[in-house]
Amino acid sequence: MTNSVPPLALEAELAFVPIGTLRTEAGADITDVTIAYQHWGTFRGDPHGANNIILVEHALTGDSDAADWWCEVIGPGKALDTNTWCVISTNVLGGCKGSTGPASTHPDGQPWGSRFPAISIRDQVAAEHAFLQELGIERVHAVIGGSMGGARTLEWTLMYPEAVSTACVIAVSARASGWQIGIQSAQISAIVRDVNWHGGDYYTTGTTPVDGLAAARRIAHLTYRGEQEIDERFGSQAQRGENPLGAFRRDDQRFAVNSYLEYQGLKLTQRFDAGSYVTLTEALNRHDIGRGRGGLIKALASSEVPTMVVGVDTDILYPYHQQEHLSRNLGNLLAMAKIVSPVGHDAFLTEARQMDRILRNFITLSTPDGLELGTAYIGDEYYI
Amino acid sequence: MTNSVPPLALEAELAFVPIGTLRTEAGADITDVTIAYQHWGTFRGDPHGANNIILVEHALTGDSDAADWWCEVIGPGKALDTNTWCVISTNVLGGCKGSTGPASTHPDGQPWGSRFPAISIRDQVAAEHAFLQELGIERVHAVIGGSMGGARTLEWTLMYPEAVSTACVIAVSARASGWQIGIQSAQISAIVRDVNWHGGDYYTTGTTPVDGLAAARRIAHLTYRGEQEIDERFGSQAQRGENPLGAFRRDDQRFAVNSYLEYQGLKLTQRFDAGSYVTLTEALNRHDIGRGRGGLIKALASSEVPTMVVGVDTDILYPYHQQEHLSRNLGNLLAMAKIVSPVGHDAFLTEARQMDRILRNFITLSTPDGLELGTAYIGDEYYI
Secondary structure: OOOOOOOOOOOOOOEEEEEEEEEOOOOOEEEEEEEEEEEEOOOOEOOOOOEOEEEEEOOOOOOOOHHHHOOOOEEOOOOEEOOOOEEEEEOOOOOOOOOOOOOOEOOOOOEOHHHOOOOOHHHHHHHHHHHHHHOOOOOEEEEEEEOHHHHHHHHHHHHOHHHEEEEEEEOOOOEOOHHHHHHHHHHHHHHHOOOOOHHHOOOOOOOOOHHHHHHHHHHHHHHHOOHHHHHHHHOOOEOOOOOOOOOOOOOOOOEHHHHHHHHHHHHHHHHOOHHHHHHHHHHHHOOEOOOOOOOHHHHHHOOOOOEEEEEEOOOOOOOHHHHHHHHHHOOOEEEEEEEOOOOHHHHHHHOHHHHHHHHHHHHHHHOOOOEEEOOEEEOHHHOO | OOOOOOOOOOOOOOEEEEEEEEEOOOOOEEEEEEEEEEEEOOOOEOOOOOEOEEEEEOOOOOOOOHHHHOOOOEEOOOOEEOOOOEEEEEOOOOOOOOOOOOOOEOOOOOEOHHHOOOOOHHHHHHHHHHHHHHOOOOOEEEEEEEOHHHHHHHHHHHHOHHHEEEEEEEOOOOEOOHHHHHHHHHHHHHHHOOOOOHHHOOOOOOOOOHHHHHHHHHHHHHHHOOHHHHHHHHOOOEOOOOOOOOOOOOOOOOEHHHHHHHHHHHHHHHHOOHHHHHHHHHHHHOOEOOOOOOOHHHHHHOOOOOEEEEEEOOOOOOOHHHHHHHHHHOOOEEEEEEEOOOOHHHHHHHOHHHHHHHHHHHHHHHOOOOEEEOOEEEOHHHOO
16 A cells, blocks of 8 residues: 555545444444545645644634645645645534535434534544545654544544644644633533524524624634734724713614624524534533543643644633643643733634744654655655 | 601511612603512611611612512621621612512502513613612612622612712622623523413413523523632533433433523522513613713713622623723722632622622721711721
């Protein structure tokens, strides 16, 4: 198999790989699982050894179109240079962008709905691992991801260290904190209290729990953005043409920030499935590197994959001390980087200049002696 | 009137003072307003001049029983020593603990419900000022309050500087920030989306929007408590006897933090009215010291009342930089103090030792030359 070329689809094209039945960590079977993916750049090297694959992991409501949502760092000449690297990104198990999730069709022809089991971050990684194996890929040069993508990246280094040469873990923690579980569960609660939720089996009712999903996003968005950034943008300004200071409170007379948050909620309902939102949020609640591995500290210490940790100084959802905790305890820390930004958690998506510098540094650190890939050689051009 | 004694009720007894019609800042009339209050200690001094009244302002879901909710700092021998000081606390306008609010009876015999207007922090202070005037009190030695009580305290110093000798403003900001409006409006939204809300007119329906109110409190509580404190207490532990890691997500199989948050929500629904919660949260949204005063900085600079500012280093709801902003800009800053605690916003209620020290210091600073009140003398015993 050495030096065989994985049968990748056309560049950028959304493609689907069946991986069969997946038994979840909690013991349920998901049959006929499909993983959707896209890739950019040409594969080089050995699919079982040194190669140029960078696996990019998306966040909660992201998708496999990493060259879109991370367009400032993925592409020709960019930090993750697709002239050099083969960037692969999958849609997560439980999602709604091509991979199997609650909105997908069960083998019996009906939607999975409430029959879709609870999944963990580990289940997501197991599915992605099975996907790579289906393509004949036994090893990747790097896994990179932020937020829920960072949780998957961290699990990759512990579940399949032999398959990962280096890792870059961004804006996440070693396990869900009590505060995170609390705020994430408040979001789940907003959805399941929507009368259109129907216990998760709304797909055939002609209605969807849009109000609940929008409410969830509204709460979530306030954890994705820094409080100073929100205030600098909106302060206590009225939405144009509306008067939030009238004699009676009215839902249609809003502060500008509420118009913004309602718009964020509405946008999400137009592109994302509530069932997937609940499933993936529940997976975040279950994120715990220490489970079954002797606890957090032992698990982190056991990590052998050279790992870079990145955080944001104003992150409300995954405060920077959580990345400091990772850095102090990871068995093979490659480097640590702090994004300084008023933007908060989302800064890894929005602070292009800083992410460019950080990811170029990661690439340099991850290829200290260059990377010989048959006729190709990757290395020098990355040294700063 | 000099040296007349205000007709206060019996110590600690909940009493009611009618103040007539109040026209709100936004131009609506609230007729037949009653303000409920309690007091502790004996009045001394001149109700129009130097006296020993300390007005204590409660937070969003608090009430006039300040000697209960702030029992560690109010009482004989405590920082706010009721052997020396006459501590008065009212229930806020719009509340549900004796003062007129949406659940109160309108003059027509029906509940106010949706007819109760939107009120501002200024309306709350105007009502409290009218209450004091009804008792013949034209001036108090100090106003002290935290959170929404801090907002009222700040407005006291700007609306009625002639009535306030000193002030202590705790864990609040000069105006609602965009983030605060966002998270507070998410709470209002949770209530008004409850099918039992009935546009605010649920009082005669036999049902109350308990689910919405509990959901609101669940969100709010995560802003009242520090994220590290929540994590240290609950982490990702399962609630005893429940398994939140089962094969399917179930609302009755919970993480411990969710049991805690649901309990906090339930407790609130048993003691607080949803209509008041919406009314008072909306008042917090409208909190803006700068409105009609040439903006925040001019308004703060115009303050003549010696004011102490207190904040909490881990406050999520009113981050410490907001108190630094107050301190930098207030026209007559008496002192600044930082509560250091993992507890977050609620630390001004829970960190008894630190609040004791801070309030004793405030009393000392507010009576630099002691306070001559006829036969009584207040001063030396407070010098540290």
